[in-house]
Amino acid sequence: MPAIRTNAAAAMLGVSPNTLRSWERRFGFPEPRRTAGGHRQFELAEVEALRGALEQTHNVSSAISIARERGAGPATPARLKSAFMRFDDSEADRIVEESLTVRSMERTVEEVMLPSVASLDEDGLGETVEYSFAWRWSAGWLAAQQRVAPPASRPDSVLIFDASRPVDIDALHAQALELVLRRSGLRTLTLTASLDPNRLAHALTALGPRIVILTGRRASLDELGRLVFAVRRACGDRVTVLDYRGALSARGGVSGSTVMSLGEQPLAARELVLAHVDGRVPASAVEDLDDDDDGPRGFSRVAG
Amino acid sequence: MSARPLLRVLPSPHDRVPDVRFCGYCGARPEADDDRRVCGSCDMGMVLTASAAVAPQSGQPSIVIDDRLTVCAVSRAAEELLGISEDEVLNRRLVDVLAPAQAEGVGLDSLVSAVVTAVSPDSAPQRAVVRPAGEWGIRYAVRIGVCGPPRAALLVLDDDQV
Numbered sequence: 001m002p003a004i005r006t007n008a009a010a011a012m013l014g015v016s017p018n019t020l021r022s023w024e025r026r027f028g029f030p031e032p033r034r035t036a037g038g039h040r041q042f043e044l045a046e047v048e049a050l051r052g053a054l055e056q057t058h059n060v061s062s063a064i065s066i067a068r069e070r071g072a073g074p075a076t077p078a079r080l081k082s083a084f085m086r087f088d089d090s091e092a093d094r095i096v097e098e099s100l101t102v103r104s105m106e107r108t109v110e111e112v113m114l115p116s117v118a119s120l121d122e123d124g125l126g127e128t129v130e131y132s133f134a135w136r137w138s139a140g141w142l143a144a145q146q147r148v149a150p151p152a153s154r155p156d157s158v159l160i161f162d163a164s165r166p167v168d169i170d171a172l173h174a175q176a177l178e179l180v181l182r183r184s185g186l187r188t189l190t191l192t193a194s195l196d197p198n199r200l201a202h203a204l205t206a207l208g209p210r211i212v213i214l215t216g217r218r219a220s221l222d223e224l225g226r227l228v229f230a231v232r233r234a235c236g237d238r239v240t241v242l243d244y245r246g247a248l249s250a251r252g253g254v255s256g257s258t259v260m261s262l263g264e265q266p267l268a269a270r271e272l273v274l275a276h277v278d279g280r281v282p283a284s285a286v287e288d289l290d291d292d293d294d295g296p297r298g299f300s301r302v303a304g
Numbered sequence: 305m306s307a308r309p310l311l312r313v314l315p316s317p318h319d320r321v322p323d324v325r326f327c328g329y330c331g332a333r334p335e336a337d338d339d340r341r342v343c344g345s346c347d348m349g350m351v352l353t354a355s356a357a358v359a360p361q362s363g364q365p366s367i368v369i370d371d372r373l374t375v376c377a378v379s380r381a382a383e384e385l386l387g388i389s390e391d392e393v394l395n396r397r398l399v400d401v402l403a404p405a406q407a408e409g410v411g412l413d414s415l416v417s418a419v420v421t422a423v424s425p426d427s428a429p430q431r432a433v434v435r436p437a438g439e440w441g442i443r444y445a446v447r448i449g450v451c452g453p454p455r456a457a458l459l460v461l462d463d464d465q466v
Contacts, residue, residue, distance in 0.1 A: 059394070
């Protein structure tokens with residue numbers, strides 16, 4: 001087990017060597033071994049565990065309890081967030097690799113990566129360099145996985161209109177959704193929602209989307225409506241339009257009749273998309289579609 | 305000379321108050337360029353950030369609670385004032401330490417509501433009146449705001465305000 005000297009351990013934890021010694025006296029943790037010369041040697045795993053716990057708690061004794069209990073612990077959003085806060089991309093790589101040993105790629109994205117970036121945002125760090133680093137690292141990782149995703153094995157295609165901007169958490173979710181849809185065998189293309197609808201014809205003809213997903217919250221209802229109209233004009237009525245993470249509902253939705261929601265998380269969204277593609281749409285959703293005579297065609301109700 | 309009505313520019317009550325950093329245990333304020341997570345003064349507290357309108361002044365007792373209303377940290381001043389030790393109340397419910405002061409018209413609902421409102425985005429600090437759990441006749445005004453990281457509610461006892 002790698003071990004480090006007191007000064008190095010103190011530097012890792014951002015405390016003085018005296019603080020480390022006082023914790024050892026009071027809590028018995030982290031407990032160093034002694035070299036033949038009597039110098040303290042701290043186990044690196046214990047120090048790393050304590051560093052992670054210090055960032056997750058509000059007092060030292062809780063942090064020490066947590067670190068003592070779990071060691072470095074499983075890959076969690078908190079550990080990944082901690083790596084982001086230290087701009088430690090090697091550690092971030094390692095945590096995600098660890099997660100992939102016990103979770104699928106889809107679950108790693110949904111349960112570890114996205115929550116870690118979202119948590120930075122929720123902590124009020126959305127405008128910081130740390131958040132920007134976290135977002136770009138995650139976007140790069142997702143893009144790398146997209147490049148090595150297997151080729152489409154299903155005849156159906158999905159077109160995602162992304163109305164978010166870089167560094168929005170919604171942009172990462174859009175990328176994550178594209179990844180999980182590709183990995184489930186669907187041919188998937190993401191376009192920005194700010195494109196001129198009149199210039200979509202080639203893409204729509206080439207892709208022939210069966211499903212169109214609207215995501216991101218930075219497009220107006222008018223812009224989204226024009227995109228949907230362009231898709232319907234090119235591809236006809238067989239296209240189903242869906243809303244991921246409140247592209248429409250965040251803008252107040254369309255009165256009385258809006259697009260069916262895919263929810264907020266990529267895995268649940270993938271299941272609903274596959275249900276639509278396979279004709280397994282929940283009965284309630286089909287009723288919504290059938291009842292929807294007055295609104296724009298193909299629009300159903302946003303859940304929640 | 306007749307008095308004329310005047311229009312005076314007043315600061316908005318919603319103007320953003322600057323954030324300050326302080327130790328959740330001893331209350332010390334670290335230097336601006338000191339970004340350590342653990343307080344260098346007492347070695348025992350985490351350095352937290354909160355609005356200057358909420359952060360404890362020197363020696364003011366404070367308690368940090370999470371979104372389940374369980375106690376995450378207790379300052380040394382709160383330990384002394386309430387006669388508790390941090391270790392024995394960590395992870396216990398807030399109401400095991402501080403109860404709403406019913407005599408001041410504060411019920412549990414309004415205390416919880418004040419906490420929830422205080423930690424919601426862009427909301428102003430809240431106020432309530434509490435008493436030590438299991439004791440009557442003692443009341444403390446408490447101001448409640450958000451602190452972090454990680455994000456939590458900060459309760460600062462103004463023991464001379466009631």
